[in-house]
Amino acid sequence: MCSLSAVLFLGEAEGGKILVFPVDGSHWVNMNLLIQSLHSRGHEVTVVRTATSWYVKEHAPHYRSLTVALPSAISIEQEDFFVTFLVKMLAIHKEGATLSGFVKFYWEMLGTLSNIHRQASLLAVEMFENKTLMQSIRDTQFDVVLLDPGLPVGVLVAHELKLPTVFNVRWITSGEGHFVVAPSPTSYVPMSGYAVSDKMTFGQRVKNTFQYFLNTCIDRFIVCPHYDRLVDRYFGPDVKFYDLLQGADIWLMRVDFVFEFPRPTMPNIAYIGGFQSTPSKPLSSELEEFVQSSGEHGFILMSLGTLVNGLPEEITSEIAAAFAQLPQKVIWRHAMKPPKNVGNNTLLVKWMPQNDLLGHPKIKAFVAHGGTNGIYESMYHGVPIIGIPLLFDQFENVLRLEERGAAKAVDATQLTRQSFLEAIQEVLHNPSYGTNMKRLSALHRDKPMHPLETALYWVEFVMRHKGASHLRTESYRMPWYAFYSVDVVCFLIAVVLTLTAVVVGSIRFLCLRLCGRRKTKKE
Template sequence: MKLICCCCALLLLIHTPRACQAGNILVLPAEGSHWLNMDILLQDLHSRGHNITIVCSSKSWYIKENASYYNTIRVEVDRGIDELMSEEKLSKVIEIQKGSLPWMNFLQISVDMYNMIIEFHQLLCDFLSALLDDQDLMRNLKESKFDLLLTDPCWGVGTILAKYLNLPLVYNVRWLMAQEAHLAVAPSPISYIPITGSGNTDKMSFFQRVNNMLLYLVPQIQNYVVAKLVYQKICDKYLGLGKDFNQLMLDADIWLMRVDFVFEYPRPTMPNVVYIGGFQCKPAKPLPQHLEEFVESSGEHGVIIMSMSMFVSELPADMTNKIAEAFAKLPQKVIWRHKGDRPATLGNNTLLVDWMPQNDLLGHPKIKLFVAHGGTNGVQEAMYHGVPVVGLPTFFDQYDNLLRLKDRGAAKIITFATVDKDNNFFEAVQEVLNEPSYRINMQRLSRLHRDQPIKPMDNAIFWIEFVMRHGGAAHLKTESYRLPWYSYHSVDVIIFLLTVALLILFILVRLVLSCCRLCLKRKLKSD
């Protein structure tokens, strides 16, 4: 019996899949909300025994110098990108959306924003140059024997560093600089794939498809300009001539895509794209005592929470007063993440906080509504917990994120142009609170999102460890990114075939004409 038991135990050990040994991971993260979800991924990697080293700027705004789950290498730079993301510059975007600017001012602000994007990426390249020029640091990085580099490709610097160190590359990705990542890595028929900023769904009329086409060209041009003016110079200097930056950006082993097809519209994809939408979402933890008491005091009416982007900590005073006035009319309690002056119209039912445990609040059964700016993290947390949304988008992809929820009957969108007009905000909140379909539809999305064979976080970890085990995932990468555009779209083949067809047609016509002339001559001779 003992022998049988030993044999069974041995067979179990043989057939049990081997976990990846502790890996050594180099990370070059992005800042802002992109760092928030990268941080959650790093915590999980560390909990599974992996060693994490982060390379960041000395001017980093969010990345802590000392943390229990990662080591930090800070590169000294003169300026940080946070200087470009000032309230003054970002408030201009709100002015554009309100439509209150003369066209000359609108044009000037648009030019300023474009120049800011160029300067933004130039500062990133200055940081990368300072890193690559530090010979001692680079020698230490090479000697550390990292298994892979994990980065967010909304910044191009992580890709260049991975190629310089000859490391396998994994993306934690939604954006490839200016464009949605799918547009770069996967076939993207824009007849039914809406471009970010278009306000379109996957069901478009003719003129919506015209608009979609025009807006498709904008990020393509922007990416091309930024790549050529900024990143290509760094590639030429540190990787040698002949290394095309755009090709390098597409040459990642695994793309961990921060969406899923409950949220995103169905579309073509690629074998090395792994969908991890909602990986940062977790079951709610108990609230701090003061928040729990406030939430429980709401009784049967429940609670509304409101949180805007970290980039827009203060809305214009007229807007905050209008929002506060609307909240004051409601029977619900309100928790509002707000910085700046206290609104003059604030009601007794509203609690202002500098910070809130957003995920834990959304998971509380008394939360009835989430007023949000539409960032990917917040939208996915709301969907995970089944809480309907009133959206107040500011910029970037926020309107399109909210549009996906609205199209599925789970959200209402209010723009900055209308939020302080009449009772628009109050009516939108009332509609979502009192119309059961919003909550029903959001809870349906929540059930679909949760009904997966493997949790999104576990999926992300598996593929990161897969790349470490196999030294990359070259067998999953297509050769499409190496092809010039005319080869990718078979323009050269079409031209060749058309030329051959025209040549054959020309020969046949000449033969027919020759035969006709020959017959005509014979007829004339016989006459």
């Protein structure tokens, strides 16, 4: 069932009409900022959401919503999903790097991943089967589809509507977005899921190559079948899901190479890493009073982002005990049950203005899980990080900052109050962490255009020109043997073998004739 929360075809908007397919949770924080800015420039934005979405609200001043009711809620739209998933993953990781632990981890992860995409794919079914809804969308005459390809249902809808697409992306079905659209040599480009720098040893390159094949197999056999069935059902056998995914007009990549390792890129990729970062605003009187009470010691901020509400109690108790030994004040975003050992210097809050606190002059360090939003806000304000990576890309994110000397990583499964305290003190008292992060901040800010303005420019570019096909390579349409030049290599090998055979045969023939003449002369 589907219901429109607002009439889709009111009067003409001053700007264009944009159909948006977001992903819930922290991804929505990024998308929401982008559509707020698009709305402020006169564009009419319609957001497709599910009835169970807990971040994408049905009513908002800057967009109209199209609400689709699914047979069951998508797992990631359930507020306790990531907490439950985190507890399971920490328990598995704690068992150690045993074969049984490895198999258990991937079995759990792959089953969950497959279920998420199966549920998400039903959004396309509900929309395509509702002919009235699809006709009303066509009648609205949207100019572009803006989508987050982490759950790529919007790719199918855009193809059905014959509309150009813009990806607000870092993650796609197979991992980081570059791996689908740009060359990614395993010799120096770390694969998604493998936390290593771009300067790899031989052993690391072997593991990196293995990770590439593992990611490819997961994508092709676990994720893509859910969308392949839909493509075959609605578009026929001549259309391939992966071709649709690779055929986006513009990729708004939430990446900045101040943070990312250098790698090949493509002309239809626009880099908007840190586009959510802004100068800090004044704090509320209560927070400002608490921060000022820290005196010369300053304060530390801790947050685990929007998706994970809390760590297991045995870990939070150790963290609280370490905080209690510090002279600094601590502001800790913690929405779960208050941990044991909380000191008088620690303020627990359910929500906080993270960007404004990171920009406060008394901030000394940021304890974070390594989510992309927090990383870029911290880098923008030049605040060093004590990283506690928990899930997904967080391990890679913290590693990137460690490689640049701006962060210190702590293993959550091995965390004790002493080890955590030592990590904090190292970041606080070793000036290189702050110096290195301020250097990254200076590089990150030194741009001809703010990343948000870059994003807006390219969305409007696609709307003005009805796409950007001149920037998009058509290599994804090539068969695999042509893409990798297997046919060319085989042809060249055949030519070399043929020439070799001709030369060897000629030499042999000449030798036989010469030997025959000598034999005749002797006789």
